[in-house]
Structure formats: C-alpha cells, structure tokens
Amino acid sequence: MLLNNDFIDHKKSSTIKNDDSNIKDNTTIEDSSSNKVKGRLMQNPNKNHKSESYDDLKLDFSAELFSSLENYLPKDILNTSRDNKVKYMYTILHDYLPPETQYRVEHFEKWVNTTNFQVIRPTTMNKFGVVLDDFGFQTMFDKLMEGFICPLSKVLFAKVGGSTLDFHHGFVVEYGIDKDVDLGFHVDDSEVTLNVCLGKQFSGGELFFRGIRCEKHMHTKSHPEENFDYFHIPGQAVLHHGRHRHGARATTWGHRVNLILWCKR
Numbered sequence: 001m002l003l004n005n006d007f008i009d010h011k012k013s014s015t016i017k018n019d020d021s022n023i024k025d026n027t028t029i030e031d032s033s034s035n036k037v038k039g040r041l042m043q044n045p046n047k048n049h050k051s052e053s054y055d056d057l058k059l060d061f062s063a064e065l066f067s068s069l070e071n072y073l074p075k076d077i078l079n080t081s082r083d084n085k086v087k088y089m090y091t092i093l094h095d096y097l098p099p100e101t102q103y104r105v106e107h108f109e110k111w112v113n114t115t116n117f118q119v120i121r122p123t124t125m126n127k128f129g130v131v132l133d134d135f136g137f138q139t140m141f142d143k144l145m146e147g148f149i150c151p152l153s154k155v156l157f158a159k160v161g162g163s164t165l166d167f168h169h170g171f172v173v174e175y176g177i178d179k180d181v182d183l184g185f186h187v188d189d190s191e192v193t194l195n196v197c198l199g200k201q202f203s204g205g206e207l208f209f210r211g212i213r214c215e216k217h218m219h220t221k222s223h224p225e226e227n228f229d230y231f232h233i234p235g236q237a238v239l240h241h242g243r244h245r246h247g248a249r250a251t252t253w254g255h256r257v258n259l260i261l262w263c264k265r
C-alpha cells in the first residue's frame with residue numbers, strides 16, 4: 001500500500017456535520033471560516049458499500065487509499081458527492097500526517113547530532129537515526145496508529161491482527177555521506193510497518209522486498225514473483241507486513257531521512 005502527499009488545501013474543506021454513533025475517532029477539522037468541525041471514521045467498514053474510484057484525480061495520497069477509507073465514512077458523508085467525500089477524507093488524512101511533522105522530526109534529528117546527545121538508536125542495524133517515542137511523539141504516533149494504520153491494516157493485514165495493533169516503536173533513519181549507507185536484509189520486529197520518506201534529495205536507497213516469511217524461514221530462497229523494488233519519494237509512504245523480508249540499497253548521493261513506525265500488538 002503506497003501513500004502519497006501533495007494536493008488540496010485542507011483549509012478549503014467545507015463544514016460537515018454528522019450525528020452517527022459508532023464513531024472511531026474525533027478529529028478536529030478547521031474550515032475556511034475557522035469553524036471547528038469533526039472529521040470522523042466509523043469503527044467498522046460498511047460492507048455493502050461499493051467505493052468510488054479516485055484514479056482520475058491528482059491526489060496527495062493514493063487513490064486506492066481513498067477508495068479503502070470511503071468504506072469507513074459516516075453514513076451522511078457516504079451519501080454525498082465524490083468531491084465532498086474526497087475533502088472529508090483528505091482532511092482526516094492531513095490531520096494524521098501533517099507536513100509540520102516532517103519538520104519536527106528533522107529538527108529533532110539535527111539537534112541530536114549537533115549536540116551529541118546520547119540517544120537510543122532505533123535498531124541494532126542503524127548507527128544514525130533516533131527513537132522518537134520518548135521525545136514527544138508518543139501521542140502523535142498513538143493517533144496515527146489508531147486512526148490511520150489500524151483501519152487500513154484491518155483490511156490489508158488481517159491475519160496478523162491488523163486492527164488490534166496497540167504498541168509502536170517510532171524512529172527516523174538517516175542515510176548519506178557520514179551517515180548510514182544502506183540497510184541489510186531483515187524482517188522488522190513488528191506486525192505492520194509504516195515507512196514514510198521525509199526527504200530530502202538523494203539517489204538510490206530503494207527498498208528491496210523478498211517475500212513474507214516467519215522467523216524460522218527467514219533465510220529461505222525467494223521466488224522471482226516475490227522480488228520487488230520500491231523507490232522512495234519524499235512525501236510518500238509504504239505500509240508493509242512486518243515479516244515482509246526487505247533491506248535498503250545504498251544511498252549513493254545526497255541525504256535520505258525516513259520515518260519508520262513499527263506497529264505491534
């Protein structure tokens with residue numbers, strides 16, 4: 001599942017009210033006249049609903065994501081125009097992944113490196129990068145996991161309890177000159193992983209995937225159809241099964257910073 005980021009000005013979202021019960025989350029949305037409204041998703045998808053296609057729109061997040069999220073819209077939004085649904089969903093997505101987050105993460109990473117502050121490195125494989133959960137990101141990650149990753153994982157990663165994720169390990173990884181170069185072949189210590197490319201300019205750094213395996217079969221051969229390279233693009237993210245074997249190729253030029261959220265239960 002790929003997620004992406006460069007579209008509508010969410011402040012233009014119109015005021016939308018609804019009184020559905022069975023509400024998953026209360027996200028405050030600000031419209032152009034600064035009225036506070038609630039953007040909400042249902043706890044369970046509407047199974048009888050056939051989602052619209054959003055392929056023809058130039059969206060900030062992938063069209064597929066909008067089609068999936070549509071099933072979780074409250075009834076009174078579900079029956080409105082496609083434009084209205086897009087605005088409503090976009091506002092919720094924007095709230096969970098605000099662009100400011102990217103700057104906060106980068107700033108924190110720089111501060112750690114310039115002050116030589118002692119931090120726990122995210123995994124035994126990284127010499128650079130820092131764990132963010134302990135530095136004020138806990139609530140934001142809780143919200144991101146609960147309101148955004150769980151609904152998607154419930155559908156995409158049901159076998160590993162996608163909807164019951166309740167623990168996360170969030171960190172940034174950094175690659176480039178004087179930083180890490182690449183990342184070896186591994187599986188994550190997670191059920192589901194969100195990997196967001198924060199920037200900046202770089203060459204290389206592709207993720208190579210080699211099929212899902214349990215711990216015991218981690219080193220078995222992959223089949224050709226399991227081999228897949230994912231090219232990072234700043235502002236885009238990939239959500240993958242934690243046991244999907246992968247690694248990151250060398251960042252051959254520039255500076256790459258990614259935000260990783262390992263979600264567990």
Ligand SMILES: O=C(O)CCC(=O)C(=O)O
Binds near residue numbers: 173183207258
């Ligand atoms: O460098 C990347 O984008 C991947 C990082 C990763 O796989 C991890 O930290 O588990």
Ligand SMILES: [Fe+2]
Binds near residue numbers: 186187188246
């Ligand atoms: Fe990983």
